[in-house]
Amino acid sequence: MNILPVFPSLIIREKIEDYDKYKDELILYAYEQEKKDPDGLKNSKNLGWQSQHKYANSQNPVSSIVINLIKSILNNKNIFDIKDLSKARMQMWININKPGQINNRHDHPGSDLSGVFWVKSLKKSGDLMFYSPNYISQYNQMNLIKDEIGKKLFSTRSIAFEPLEGTLVLFPSDLSHAVPENNSDEDRISVAFNIDLRNCLT
Numbered sequence: 001m002n003i004l005p006v007f008p009s010l011i012i013r014e015k016i017e018d019y020d021k022y023k024d025e026l027i028l029y030a031y032e033q034e035k036k037d038p039d040g041l042k043n044s045k046n047l048g049w050q051s052q053h054k055y056a057n058s059q060n061p062v063s064s065i066v067i068n069l070i071k072s073i074l075n076n077k078n079i080f081d082i083k084d085l086s087k088a089r090m091q092m093w094i095n096i097n098k099p100g101q102i103n104n105r106h107d108h109p110g111s112d113l114s115g116v117f118w119v120k121s122l123k124k125s126g127d128l129m130f131y132s133p134n135y136i137s138q139y140n141q142m143n144l145i146k147d148e149i150g151k152k153l154f155s156t157r158s159i160a161f162e163p164l165e166g167t168l169v170l171f172p173s174d175l176s177h178a179v180p181e182n183n184s185d186e187d188r189i190s191v192a193f194n195i196d197l198r199n200c201l202t
């Protein structure tokens with residue numbers, strides 16, 4: 001018998017090998033930005049501090065490190081066929097979530113790919129949870145399939161990604177996600193982004 005997991009949502013995970021070289025600079029920069037704009041962007045979905053969405057189109061430590069990593073993924077010709085990535089439009093912002101804070105479930109309408117890069121996180125800082133777009137339409141099957149088969153085929157209600165420092169997760173923007181409570185005793189700092197690829201199609 002064959003069971004084929006057709007029409008998947010592709011989630012890409014990539015990390016910076018020598019992240020320790022950049023970590024302190026990024027943490028310092030994130031707190032500097034929070035100090036300059038303590039109110040940040042008010043967002044009911046994110047109960048922590050969120051910066052303005054202004055970091056993609058200027059020279060700063062966040063854009064130079066995270067955008068280079070994004071480029072290394074999207075310009076990988078073994079995976080994508082994007083002729084001119086400079087036509088992509090990007091928004092990028094910084095999140096600081098203190099212990100106890102959460103990011104409510106949301107998605108990123110109007111964008112093609114979204115992602116997060118963990119600047120500072122611990123095992124208990126809160127997993128990135130993705131929720132299946134098929135949860136309602138395939139509810140009965142999803143609840144009746146054996147756990148090990150469901151997990152093997154990614155046919156589950158949700159999937160958790162551990163927040164790993166120096167690691168980036170790239171996902172389709174319509175994929176619903178959330179981060180539960182930061183149960184560590186330190187801030188979780190991340191950089192998030194949206195990428196609009198429509199101009200890359202021509």
Ligand SMILES: [Fe+2]
Nearest residue numbers: 106107108177
């Ligand atoms: Fe998000």
